[in-house]
Amino acid sequence: MTDDPDDAPELLDEFFLTGEIREGDKIIRRGRPPFGAQPKSSVTLRLDADVLDAYRALGRGWQSQINADLRRVRKLKKA
Template identity: 35%
Template sequence: MTDRPNKPTPDPENPEWTDKDFAKARPANEVVPAIVARHRGRQKNPTKKLVTVRLDADLLEKLKEDGKGWQTRLNAALRSAVLPPGKDNLNRKTNRPRKNTA
């Protein structure tokens, strides 16, 4: 049983690599750095909680109309509706408590 009955046939558009091909090869981060760019990892201590909320379809559509950031806008709307005025002590960009500047 030396020959396999369904032996794959070589693809002329994608031939098997030779030693010369391997010698010329460069790492992906050198060739297309944008594709392999590093991204931020997981937060050490998440500042937000993952929840599931059911919303009316028209409300969700309206939130998403403005594009990216709809969840942040929803969070801000809920924050202003729930917290009394003046109780918003979070920095909008980081969602961490603001440092006292006084």
């Protein structure tokens, strides 16, 4: 499924003053909110180029796949 660029909200003068996009009184937040009691953490990780290329070639969800692979190798139960 591809996103249609015409579906994006129009950026009004208010956006450039406040940095917010609103629908009525509701502020539209971008990005995924943390889920569960233990939200994921953002980290910087250095990987070999071929490893990174292999994961990126998986397409959407490649970062989640790294997480799943690390859990399996370290024998960690799903949080």
